[in-house]
Amino acid sequence: MSVNARSREGDHEGEVLKRLFDIGGAAIALVLLSPVVLVVSVVVICTHGWPILFVQQRPGLHGRPFRILKFRTMRNAVDAAGALKPDAERLTGVGKFLRSSSLDELPALVNVLVGDMSLVGPRPLLMRYLPLYSARQARRHDVRPGITGWAQVNGRNLLTWEEKFEMDVWYVENWSFWLDLKILLRTIVNVLHRKGISASGEATMPEFRGSGPRSGSATD
Numbered sequence: 001m002s003v004n005a006r007s008r009e010g011d012h013e014g015e016v017l018k019r020l021f022d023i024g025g026a027a028i029a030l031v032l033l034s035p036v037v038l039v040v041s042v043v044v045i046c047t048h049g050w051p052i053l054f055v056q057q058r059p060g061l062h063g064r065p066f067r068i069l070k071f072r073t074m075r076n077a078v079d080a081a082g083a084l085k086p087d088a089e090r091l092t093g094v095g096k097f098l099r100s101s102s103l104d105e106l107p108a109l110v111n112v113l114v115g116d117m118s119l120v121g122p123r124p125l126l127m128r129y130l131p132l133y134s135a136r137q138a139r140r141h142d143v144r145p146g147i148t149g150w151a152q153v154n155g156r157n158l159l160t161w162e163e164k165f166e167m168d169v170w171y172v173e174n175w176s177f178w179l180d181l182k183i184l185l186r187t188i189v190n191v192l193h194r195k196g197i198s199a200s201g202e203a204t205m206p207e208f209r210g211s212g213p214r215s216g217s218a219t220d
Contacts, residue, residue, distance in 0.1 A: 017177055022119050026112035033106060040071055040103050047094045048072045053107055058124035063141045066116040068124055069107035073098050102191050108147050120180040121146025122168035125208070132210035133165070140168035143175065150179075153186035161208045 030037070044052045053069055060066040073095030091099075098104040111117040117124065124145035133140075151159060151167040159167070171179070 014175070014177070018118065018175075018180065019115075021177070021180070022112050025119050026109045030109050030113075036103070037106055040098065040106065043094060044071050044098075047092055048075055054104075057127055058145070059127055059130055059141060060116050060124060061141065061144045063130055063138075065127060066111065066124075068117070069110055071098055071104040071107060073104050102187075105147050112147065116144070118144040118146045120148055120183050122149050122171065123152065129208050132208060134211055136169055137165040137211065139172050140165060142172050148183060148187040150183060153183050153190055156190070162211055165211075 041052050052072060054072045054074075055067050055069060057065045058068045073092065074090035075092060076090070095104070108117060112119055121143050122140040122145055130138075149168065150171040151164040154167055155163070
């Protein structure tokens with residue numbers, strides 16, 4: 001067997017192991033955290049109204065779109081012209097707590113179960129960012145997006161977009177089962193310490209507007 005064939009076989013085995021871990025981990029988490037999910041659902045509907053879930057199309061593996069599920073953290077407040085107010089004005093105290101504790105991410109465990117996401121991987125961002133990535137940055141879509149990731153445990157929203165994307169690509173190039181376990185453990189620590197919730201002066205992160213001229217397609 002050639003080196004390339006052994007490498008492909010190892011990659012396939014790694015993908016199967018990662019997927020099995022995702023299914024088992026998400027299923028166990030949903031069962032154990034079902035009382036928390038119920039309580040958060042009630043709190044969200046009392047503070048933000050219906051619906052309790054934020055559903056939005058995001059790019060998944062190879063940039064293919066899927067619908068991510070989260071608990072709502074903002075009210076649907078609009079200005080006099082009927083346009084949504086800025087995130088900072090719509091984000092509620094309850095919403096800030098849900099984000100800082102990562103409780104808003106619990107519904108995304110369903111995305112993991114159905115195969116749209118992984119427990120660990122680059123965070124799924126907005127569809128409109130796809131044409132803005134450089135060819136290297138677009139490699140973040142070579143794996144399933146994750147609920148948490150290497151960038152999330154190394155600064156999260158305190159990082160610049162370029163720093164985040166470089167960490168995403170580093171994860172893609174250096175993935176291992178043990179790296180995923182390390183990221184999950186560091187995620188728990190970061191959640192307990194409420195680290196990196198938002199960029200300075202922003203409710204979350206400023207809009208990504210690109211890093212310069214592109215040299216390839218974001219969806220290749």
